[in-house]
Amino acid sequence: MTTPDLYAQHVLPTYGRFPLVPVRGAGARLWDDTGKSYLDFCMGIAVCSLGHCHPLLVEAIRHQAGELMHVSNLYQNPLQAELAEEINTRHVKLAGKVFFSNSGAEANDGLIKSARRFGLKRPQADGSQRYEVVTFLQSFHGRTLGAMSATGQAKIQEGFDPLLPGFRYLPFNDIAALENAVRPETAAILLEPIQGEGGVNMATPEFFRAVAALCKKHDILLLIDEVQTGFGRLGDAMGWRMIAPEVQPDGISWAKGLGGGVPIGAFWLSDRAVSEDGTALSSLMGPGSHGSTYGGNPLVCAASLAVLKEIREKELAVNAILQEVRIRETVKSWNLPVVTAVRGQGLLLGIALDPALIPTPEGKTPALVVVNKLMEHGLLVPPAGPNAFRLLPPLNVTDAEVDEALSIIHSVLSEL
Structure with missing residues (x-):
């Protein structure tokens, strides 16, 4: 039986789970059961402060x-x-x-x-x-x-x-x-x-x-x-x-x-x-x-x-401030009408969306549409209400990882 089949038969359906089966993680990355790699800016919803399987924690x-x-x-x-x-x-x-x-x-x-x-x-x-x-x-x-x-x-x-x-x-x-x-x-x-x-x-x-x-x-x-x-x-x-x-x-x-x-x-x-x-x-x-x-x-x-x-x-709280500045400046430079605001502080940021500019099927929210598109492109982020998604990378996230995530977000939002 597949993991989704086992869930359907044996686990209470208390979550609207995404069709993703992670099996391995290292730092800011996750791999699913097909071997596909994802940049993880969800981190268990702000849980994995040091990323996945940090050697000191392990x-x-x-x-x-x-x-x-x-x-x-x-x-x-x-x-x-x-x-x-x-x-x-x-x-x-x-x-x-x-x-x-x-x-x-x-x-x-x-x-x-x-x-x-x-x-x-x-x-x-x-x-x-x-x-x-x-x-x-x-x-x-x-x-x-x-x-x-x-x-x-x-x-x-x-x-x-x-x-x-x-x-x-x-x-x-x-x-x-x-x-x-x-x-x-x-x-x-x-x-x-x-x-x-x-x-x-x-x-x-x-x-x-x-x-x-x-x-x-x-x-x-x-x-x-x-x-x-x-x-x-x-x-x-x-x-x-x-x-x-x-x-x-x-x-x-x-x-x-x-x-x-x-x-x-x-x-x-x-x-x-x-x-x-x-x-x-x-x-x-x-x-x-x-x-x-x-x-x-x-x-x-x-x-x-x-x-x-x-x-x-390692003064990782300082890195949270530095990366926030980089994220805000980059998103502002896009000048995309679909982005109405960047909310939050440090590495708890929300990208607010204009729902009028996002084609949204019945039963979905604009945030879920975007989150699913980002997942298809290899970036994991959680929604934050119906019209925003969160960026919650590890506190030790690197410049290169932030740049990669922003590139994916820009590509998806530009398509929308």
Whole structure:
């Protein structure tokens, strides 16, 4: 049986999968089961920070697999402690503590639980718990029930009612809408520096600062979803610092690029005091409040340490900025009417398309038409909403690889 046949018979059809069967990867390239080579600017949707099968990552996994792959979180795992220190001291650079999970959705669930625990510690004026988390339209926070309920997209939530209560969605980058956003029951605001799945919509510095000021004014938590933007992709270890560097979040979630391909997520809580008795926010999630069987096991921690050290030591976040400049300048020089904008930051960029200029069959979106054409020409990119596609190459992508990708994009868009 072919791989598509086995999928059809045995795998739930939860994805609209492309007709591609990758079997091998190296750096920025993938090969399918026919031997065809592709330049991969999807990278597992911003997961493979160092590209496919980076030698340092492969060796870290191979070595740790021969030492100890898993141990219960009932015990103290030295690699988990080392990874938490690496994240705190060299990436976040703020006092806080980390919990390790397996995915971004789980990490966001942890932030949501933390907001509710904070709302219990800092209740409403009448003594009742604060529990509401404000998020934004076109956001994406994951597919668990909690993370999906936090997501401001009806298409993600359709068919799964009743959703988890306690969420409200505001227009993104709308400062005026923020002014009356806080209610007595509001405990936190959760936002992405860039809404990747929502179309590569970047928060403006003014909006980010307004959210932070509102949180401070009303004693609510500022939570930042860095699942797709964290660890160098926007040009800094923490994506929010490329937008509003003076902002200090109360909580952060990560996954994707944190592990370079292994399933690891995490969320961070600040050590700042949240009560008159000096209670730290990070202490509110105490024993029994949260857990994960596989979260932060030795194998994934060894892999993540290798990835984060390579990003830091080779200054790959700087490469993200340099390549962004090259991409923007090249696309602008094309002067193609079909390209309406280049959105985003660093190596999380969205090419926005004019749908009126793209012949689109019924049941398809302009973005899918273009993504499929690019795949035919040997370039893999993911869509970002109906009218944009993303460029998510590895952080160590070379000038030559970027030039090759841009040449393919120019050729396809010129034909359209």
